[in-house]
Amino acid sequence: MKIFLSFVRKEFQHLFRDRKSMLILLGLPVMMMLIFGFALSSEVKNSSVAILDYSKDEMTLRVIDRIDQSQYFTVTKNLNSESQIEEVFKKGEARLVVIFPQNFNDDLLHTNAAQVRLIGDASDPNTSNIVINYASAIIRDFQNEIFGLQKLPYEIKVETRMLYNPQLKSSYNFVPGVMTLILMLLGAMMTSVSIVKEKEMGTMEILLVSPMKPLMVVISKAIPYLVLCFVDLILILLMAVFVLDMPIAGSLPLLLAESLLFILTTLSLGLLISSIVDSQQVAMFISLVGFLMPALVFSGFMFPIENMPKPLQIVSNIVPTKWYYSIVSSIMVKGLGFGFIIKQTVILLGMTLVFLAAAIKKFKVRLA
Amino acid sequence: MLETVIHTENLTKQFGDFTAVDAITFDVYKGEIFGFLGANGAGKTTAMRILCGLLSPTSGEAKVAGFDVYKESEDIKKHIGYMSQKFSLYNNLTVKENIQFFGGIYGIERKRLKEKTNELIERLGLVHEADKLVGSLPLGWKQKISFSTAILHEPRIVFLDEPTGGVDPITRRQFWDMIYEASNRGITVFVTTHYMDEAEYCDRVSIMVDGAIAALNNPSDMKKDFGVKDMNDVFLELARGAKRGE
Numbered sequence: 001m002k003i004f005l006s007f008v009r010k011e012f013q014h015l016f017r018d019r020k021s022m023l024i025l026l027g028l029p030v031m032m033m034l035i036f037g038f039a040l041s042s043e044v045k046n047s048s049v050a051i052l053d054y055s056k057d058e059m060t061l062r063v064i065d066r067i068d069q070s071q072y073f074t075v076t077k078n079l080n081s082e083s084q085i086e087e088v089f090k091k092g093e094a095r096l097v098v099i100f101p102q103n104f105n106d107d108l109l110h111t112n113a114a115q116v117r118l119i120g121d122a123s124d125p126n127t128s129n130i131v132i133n134y135a136s137a138i139i140r141d142f143q144n145e146i147f148g149l150q151k152l153p154y155e156i157k158v159e160t161r162m163l164y165n166p167q168l169k170s171s172y173n174f175v176p177g178v179m180t181l182i183l184m185l186l187g188a189m190m191t192s193v194s195i196v197k198e199k200e201m202g203t204m205e206i207l208l209v210s211p212m213k214p215l216m217v218v219i220s221k222a223i224p225y226l227v228l229c230f231v232d233l234i235l236i237l238l239m240a241v242f243v244l245d246m247p248i249a250g251s252l253p254l255l256l257a258e259s260l261l262f263i264l265t266t267l268s269l270g271l272l273i274s275s276i277v278d279s280q281q282v283a284m285f286i287s288l289v290g291f292l293m294p295a296l297v298f299s300g301f302m303f304p305i306e307n308m309p310k311p312l313q314i315v316s317n318i319v320p321t322k323w324y325y326s327i328v329s330s331i332m333v334k335g336l337g338f339g340f341i342i343k344q345t346v347i348l349l350g351m352t353l354v355f356l357a358a359a360i361k362k363f364k365v366r367l368a
Numbered sequence: 369m370l371e372t373v374i375h376t377e378n379l380t381k382q383f384g385d386f387t388a389v390d391a392i393t394f395d396v397y398k399g400e401i402f403g404f405l406g407a408n409g410a411g412k413t414t415a416m417r418i419l420c421g422l423l424s425p426t427s428g429e430a431k432v433a434g435f436d437v438y439k440e441s442e443d444i445k446k447h448i449g450y451m452s453q454k455f456s457l458y459n460n461l462t463v464k465e466n467i468q469f470f471g472g473i474y475g476i477e478r479k480r481l482k483e484k485t486n487e488l489i490e491r492l493g494l495v496h497e498a499d500k501l502v503g504s505l506p507l508g509w510k511q512k513i514s515f516s517t518a519i520l521h522e523p524r525i526v527f528l529d530e531p532t533g534g535v536d537p538i539t540r541r542q543f544w545d546m547i548y549e550a551s552n553r554g555i556t557v558f559v560t561t562h563y564m565d566e567a568e569y570c571d572r573v574s575i576m577v578d579g580a581i582a583a584l585n586n587p588s589d590m591k592k593d594f595g596v597k598d599m600n601d602v603f604l605e606l607a608r609g610a611k612r613g614e
Contacts, residue, residue, distance in 0.1 A: 006472025010461065017460045017501075202454025209420050209450040209527075210473045211442065 003212055007220040014194075015224050025190070029182045029232045033239045036174040044130045048076040050094035052085065055104035063116070066142050067098065072134045089121045096120055096131045164249075164334050171244040176328035177301030179236050180321045183229050183259070184295045187266025188273065189287035191225050195274035196283045214363060218274075222267045229263045240332075249335030258331065258345065262324040265348050268355035269320070275362040295321040323347050370397040373525055373556045374419060379428035381414050388414040390579035391428060396525075401547060401557045403570030403587075407607045411579040412560050413529070419558070420527055421445050433524040446474070449518035449555075453530035456514050459503030463494055466502055467517050474521035488516050508539030512546065519550055526550065528559040532566065544569050564600040573599070575606050582606045 016022065049067060053060050068075040077093055079085065088094045099117040101107075108114035118135050120128035165172040195218060198204040207217050233256075240246045248255065269291065277283050296302060298316040305316050316322050323344040330336040330344075338345075374396035381389040389411045396402045406412045417423040419432050421441030430437040433447040457466045464485060471481040489498045492512060502510060511531060519526050528547075532540045544566065551557050551571075559570070567573050567587060574584040583590060583606060587599055594602045 002478075003473050003475050006469060010458075010465070010469040010472075013461055013465055014458070201458075202452055203456055203458060205422075205452050205454070206450060206456045206470075207473070208422055209445060209448070210470075211445045211475065212473050 004216055004220055007212065007217070008223050011194075011221055011224045015228070025186060025228055026232065026235070028185070029178065029236050030239065032178045032182065033175075033236060033243070036178055037171060037239075037244045044072055044095075044127055044134065046074050047072060047095040047127075047131050048093060049073045049135075050077040050079050050085075050088045050097045051075055052079040052082065052097060052099045054102045055100050057103075057105040059105040059108055059114075060100045063100070063139060063142055064098070067135065067138055070134070070138055072131075073138075085119060089123075094121070095127065096135060098135065169246065171240065171246045172329070172333045173301065175236065175240045175244065175246055176325050176332060177299060179233065179259070179328055180262075180299050180301065180325045181292070181295060182232055182236065183263055183324075184266050184321055185287075185292060186225060186229050186232060187263055188270040188291050189284060190228075191222050191267050191270030192273035192277075192283040192287055193280050194225070195221050195271070196277060196280050199274075199278055200280055215360065218271055218359075218363065222271065225270075226263060226267060229266075230260070233259050233263075246332075248332050250331035250337065254338055255328070255331045258324070258327045258341070258348075261345065261348055261352070262320070262327075265320050265324075265352040265355065268352050268359060271359040272355045272362070275359045294319050298322050299325040301325055320348060320351050323351075372396070373398050373433055374402075374558065375429075375431045376419075377429040379415070379418065379430050380426050381411075381418060381423065382426045387579055389418070389425070392576070392579075392581045394574060394581060394584055396556060396558060398524075398556055399551050399554045401551050401559065401569065401571045403567050403573035404558060404560045404576070405567055405573055405603065406560075406576030407610060410576040410610070412576055415576070416527055416529060416558070416560065419444075420448060420450055447524045449521065449523040449526035451514050451518040451526070451528050451531050453533050457502045457510060457517070460501060462499050462501055463489065463505070463513060464498045466513065467520065470517040471520050476521055484520060488520065492516060508535050508542075511535055511539070511543060515543065515546055519555055523555065525556040525558055528557065530560055530562065532561065532563065540566070564598065564603055567599040567603075575603060577606050577610050582609075 051064055053064070064075060067073050073096070077088060079088065079097070082099075085097050088097065097119040099119065101115055101117075104114050104116075116139060118132055120132045122128045198207065198221075204217075208214060237248070237255075241248065270287070273283055273286050273291075277286060294315075298305065298312075298319040299321040300316075301321075305313055305322065308316065327341045327344045327348075330341050372395050374394075376395075377393050378391040379389060379393070380387065380391050392415060404412055404416065414423065418425050418430060418437055421432070421437060421444040424441075425437060432444045435441075435443040435447070437444065458469070461469065467485045467488060468481060471484060476484065489495055492509075494509070494513070497505065497509075502513070505513075515526075515528070515531065518528075532543055535543065540563070547557050547559070547569075559566075561567065570587065572584065572586050573590060574581050576582065583593075583602070585593065590602055591598065594605055596602055596605065
């Protein structure tokens with residue numbers, strides 16, 4: 001045990017000596033949170049709208065005014081002809097063009113069927129989708145206001161409610177995502193690199209000749225990263241709550257416990273990588289390309305897994321980040337208890353054991 | 369009667385069809401400086417790894433410090449020191465931290481380790497460098513520190529795998545003074561080298577060719593047997609007959 005402690009102490013000395021890496025390891029989560037929180041916001045606010053109004057009557061002015069008033073849109077330009085639409089999009093002066101045909105007011109009042117055309121710039125499909133939806137909603141609201149009093153004979157009223165995230169805040173989506181990515185990065189990459197470094201430097205041989213058990217060597221190398229992962233985790237959660245105003249809906253102890261499990265998963269993945277490769281570059285490459293990319297793509301954080309082709313959906317099941325992401329968003333956003341995430345937990349646990357067993361086996365084979 | 373610290377009998381290691389170490393038999397005695405020579409690929413490293421408890425032999429017998437290499441490799445590890453051809457300290461730790469770390473993993477008790485560390489630093493004349501990073505020191509110093517940490521826990525045997533590779537002649541000479549000193553304290557030194565002048569410094573020398581021990585004697589008798597003037601010629605004489613290349 002004492003031997004073990006002196007080893008762990010040495011690992012911390014390594015870590016603290018390397019100020020640059022420390023800065024990166026602690027700064028990265030803060031940076032990612034800030035970038036995702038403020039720069040990469042997928043909420044659409046203050047989108048510029050161009051108007052092509054052939055009627056120019058009282059009703060269209062009211063609609064335009066309503067659009068302009070909303071926090072999502074700002075009317076920036078009035079167009080005179082359809083030929084200007086493309087130009088506006090090309091110059092990036094508007095994300096949305098709203099077109100009112102002639103006699104909008106009359107049509108609306110007399111035939112009960114007036115048309116509005118919404119044209120979105122779908123070169124950015126997600127944003128244009130959101131913009132169109134917002135605009136439609138605003139117009140629908142307006143319509144209900146006008147005709148609300150005179151009840152139509154038949155009516156299907158659609159009432160939508162966005163559960164768990166009524167304001168559609170994107171932090172609800174990316175905070176779990178950032179947690180997943182950071183832990184994956186630190187756990188798998190840093191651990192594997194630090195172990196492979198010993199191999200590359202030749203110090204591994206010295207350690208193996210010492211009375212320390214090989215397994216102990218590897219475990220004590222992983223411990224500082226376990227601690228660091230946890231520090232980063234706390235950092236992210238603090239930022240989520242206090243900077244981005246994202247409450248933790250579920251139980252914090254449960255969240256921390258599940259995170260610990262995921263950290264163990266990534267660490268054992270790191271150990272597995274380090275037991276296979278012999279150079280730091282290869283370790284880095286494997287963890288970045290082989291694990292971080294799939295982690296990003298298949299976690300469901302950036303791209304919904306349901307939209308992927310079936311084979312890819314199946315592939316996504318073997319990516320540990322998918323399960324952790326689902327756990328985190330269940331706890332943090334939906335506030336679910338352990339009962340709802342048993343499946344994910346068991347899968348993560350299974351993966352950890354498999355990685356660990358494979359790493360140990362591989363490690364022993366190399367020594368024989 | 370001399371005390372035997374390493375004993376091997378028909379020690380063999382095969383990797384598939386390839387016999388890396390072919391039935392070697394020898395004894396090493398307490399306090400002896402035993403030179404373990406051979407061309408690259410002759411099987412030196414494999415033999416050494418078996419004796420250090422890193423590899424399990426295929427057949428034959430071997431005892432190191434009285435412990436069996438098959439069953440008691442953990443005990444062996446506690447009683448040996450090891451220094452490899454690759455630089456074996458941590459560059460981004462200080463001299464002091466390195467010594468304390470290696471002392472620590474051999475289970476030297478904390479208070480004792482502190483004393484030993486200070487004593488060692490003083491003996492090496494590194495008082496001013498104690499808190500400097502090892503990476504900033506010249507290679508010769510590093511090798512000396514490396515050797516000192518390898519014998520810090522007073523092992524029965526220390527294995528040196530080409531310890532003086534890339535070191536200048538003066539530092540090499542100083543290094544050998546340290547080896548003599550250790551041997552006088554009763555530590556057995558098992559050393560591999562490619563420098564034939566160093567072979568002359570050894571009490572006894574074995575030369576491996578193609579996995580087997582081709583000659584084993586003290587340097588002066590060995591030269592006499594082959595009728596040549598220096599160890600270099602002995603080595604060339606034997607290595608020329610080797611079938612394995614690099």
